[in-house]
Amino acid sequence: MPGDNPCVCLHQDRTTDKRSQGWYLALMAPNERGPNYAWLDPSRLYCHQQALQDCIHDLLQPFKTDYIDLVVGIDAMGFILEPPWRQSPSVCAAIASRLGKGFLAIRKAGHLCVETKDQTYVDYSGREKLLEVRTDTITPGLRILLVDQWIETGGTMQAAIKLVENQGGVVVGVAAICIEDSIGGKWVRERYKCSDCVPDHMRSQFNSHFLESFKRFETPQP
Numbered sequence: 001m002p003g004d005n006p007c008v009c010l011h012q013d014r015t016t017d018k019r020s021q022g023w024y025l026a027l028m029a030p031n032e033r034g035p036n037y038a039w040l041d042p043s044r045l046y047c048h049q050q051a052l053q054d055c056i057h058d059l060l061q062p063f064k065t066d067y068i069d070l071v072v073g074i075d076a077m078g079f080i081l082e083p084p085w086r087q088s089p090s091v092c093a094a095i096a097s098r099l100g101k102g103f104l105a106i107r108k109a110g111h112l113c114v115e116t117k118d119q120t121y122v123d124y125s126g127r128e129k130l131l132e133v134r135t136d137t138i139t140p141g142l143r144i145l146l147v148d149q150w151i152e153t154g155g156t157m158q159a160a161i162k163l164v165e166n167q168g169g170v171v172v173g174v175a176a177i178c179i180e181d182s183i184g185g186k187w188v189r190e191r192y193k194c195s196d197c198v199p200d201h202m203r204s205q206f207n208s209h210f211l212e213s214f215k216r217f218e219t220p221q222p
């Protein structure tokens with residue numbers, strides 16, 4: 001049953017199982033390191049080949065018929081979810097290239113050695129931060145899919161949207177594993193076509209920052 005959220009093992013082979021919607025979300029690890037960290041670690045699901053494929057498939061469903069010129073990912077984990085249209089996720093850059101789509105990285109401050117536009121923001125940590133993007137890529141009218149791992153307060157995504165739109169880019173859509181029902185998350189949803197991976201019956205768990213699967217979560221022993 002879809003509400004049944006099994007404890008999914010990282011190395012369990014689910015390729016032949018009947019997979020329920022969002023099954024791979026149970027692979028995400030709870031925060032065990034305290035308040036300076038995000039409340040969970042979604043990146044554990046990227047280690048599982050089927051989980052990564054299903055996650056990206058789900059994220060892209062709503063955009064199948066949209067024309068997209070460029071995929072823009074937010075530093076750092078947003079880079080992983082660059083869509084691997086039609087092929088394996090491990091070769092996403094090659095696929096983007098074959099399809100004639102580029103990938104633009106919006107970076108956290110201090111990494112780019114070229115001319116940049118920047119935008120300050122405050123994220124879930126409450127700290128003021130800076131995003132930067134190169135100025136030689138986004139041209140007026142360019143149709144962009146913005147991708148990040150997660151939207152909690154929405155501060156990071158709102159800053160990325162400003163960077164794109166201030167250069168004339170058109171945000172066709174916003175994709176993240178979870179867009180929480182925060183004020184900022186709702187702001188993004190109300191203004192842009194969005195996709196996330198959270199089934200309706202699990203949304204309250206995400207908004208309260210505790211997943212049922214955490215109760216059964218076991219960290220593998222070394």
Ligand SMILES: O=P(O)(O)OC[C@H]1O[C@H](OP(=O)(O)OP(=O)(O)O)[C@H](O)[C@@H]1O
Nearest residue numbers: 076077123124149151152153154155156
């Ligand atoms: O909605 P917000 O409250 O702004 O938070 C969302 C941002 O926070 C996380 O990134 P983080 O800075 O933890 O770095 P990471 O991508 O390298 O994990 C996440 O990947 C988003 O970029």
Ligand SMILES: Nc1ncnc2[nH]cnc12
Nearest residue numbers: 038039040042124150152
């Ligand atoms: N990676 C993440 N996981 C969970 N909550 C988040 N909030 C912001 N980033 C997050």
